[in-house]
Amino acid sequence: GESVGLHLPTLSVQEGDNSIINCAYSNSASDYFIWYKQESGKGPQFIIDIRSNMDKRQGQRVTVLLNKTVKHLSLQIAATQPGDSAVYFCAEKRGGGSNYKLTFGKGTLLTVNP
Amino acid sequence: DGGITQSPKYLFRKEGQNVTLSCEQNLNHDAMYWYRQDPGQGLRLIYYSHIVNDFQKGDIAEGYSVSREKKESFPLTVTSAQKNPTAFYLCASSPQGGVSNQPQHFGDGTRLSIL
Numbered sequence: 001g002e003s004v005g006l007h008l009p010t011l012s013v014q015e016g017d018n019s020i021i022n023c024a025y026s027n028s029a030s031d032y033f034i035w036y037k038q039e040s041g042k043g044p045q046f047i048i049d050i051r052s053n054m055d056k057r058q059g060q061r062v063t064v065l066l067n068k069t070v071k072h073l074s075l076q077i078a079a080t081q082p083g084d085s086a087v088y089f090c091a092e093k094r095g096g097g098s099n100y101k102l103t104f105g106k107g108t109l110l111t112v113n114p
Numbered sequence: 115d116g117g118i119t120q121s122p123k124y125l126f127r128k129e130g131q132n133v134t135l136s137c138e139q140n141l142n143h144d145a146m147y148w149y150r151q152d153p154g155q156g157l158r159l160i161y162y163s164h165i166v167n168d169f170q171k172g173d174i175a176e177g178y179s180v181s182r183e184k185k186e187s188f189p190l191t192v193t194s195a196q197k198n199p200t201a202f203y204l205c206a207s208s209p210q211g212g213v214s215n216q217p218q219h220f221g222d223g224t225r226l227s228i229l
Contacts, residue, residue, distance in 0.1 A: 032215035043118075043204050043220030044157070051215055089156060093215060100164070101147075101172065102218060104156035 012111045019080045021108045023073040023090035032093035034102070035064060035075045037086045044089060047075070077110075085112045117141065118221035120205050125226045127192065127199060135190045135224045137205035146188035147206040147218060150174060157204060163188055164210075192226060200228050 013019050025033075031052040036044035048059045050066050050073075057064050063076040073090050087107040094103055118139045127133045137146065145164045149157040159172030163182040177196025182188055188207075192199045202225050206218040 034217050036220075041223075043120075043206075043222045046217045046219060049215070049217050091157075101159055101162060104149075104158075106154070106156045 009106070010109045010111070012113060013080050015080060015082060015112055015114050017080055019075075019077040019084070019110060019112075021075045021077075021088050021110065023075075023105055025071050025073065025090075025092050027092060027094055027103075028068075028071065030092040030094055033064070033066060033073050034091045034093075035062075035073075036089045036091065036104075037084075038089065038107070039086045047088075080110075080112050082112045082114055085110055118205060118207055118219060120203075120221035120224050122224060123222070125224055126229050127226060128229050130194045132191055132193050133226065135192070135203055135205075135226070137188045137190065137221060139186055139188075139205075139207045139221075141207055141209075141219065142185070143207035143209050143219075144185070145208045145210060145218075146182070147208075148172075148178070148180065148188070148190045149204045149206065151202040151204060151223075160190065160203075199226055201226060 034049040035047040037047050038044045048062050048064050050057045050064045055066050061078045065074045087109050089104050089107045091102040091104045121136045147162040148160040151157050158174050160178050161172050161180040163169035166185050169180050169182050177193055179191045202223050204223045205221045208216050208218045
């Protein structure tokens, strides 16, 4: 079936290292992808998004890469900080118009060690 | 500050009781959404509304009901028909429902537990 999933459920890094969180999707018709960060007891916070006509987009300390050939999405966090510790979700947009909705992966727990 | 407010933060329900979760946004967004999150799981869509007085079922609508009488409000009722209501409920909104690619913005959730 169609799904959005993550390769690694947990990731532990040292403070200052770069982090890479991966996401696989199976719906080749999805045209928009979003990364969210969720801290414990809070709602997901938007980090960065990318449209399917792009393969890379950069934000502040974050970069999202999209490889449509293998249906793979990644989030790179530069110089990871303790405040980056959270669960990270990817989401894909399926459908349009009244059928528009986001489908979320299960998430990756990122732990940053001081 | 503009944002999405969910209340209460914690809610307890007795067996056979209906409860209503509040979601209010002052972002002037057209679209609003309700998700359910279980431990170690992603978000699952319950209901969504792209415009006032209209809403659609999501993937897990059974045992839930919603209304959208005002643009800024999208309350979710968890009915007694929902046999496993214990979860973290998240409300989200976006500027337009499906016209363009825009992220959804989330509230801080309501945690519902069964007594």
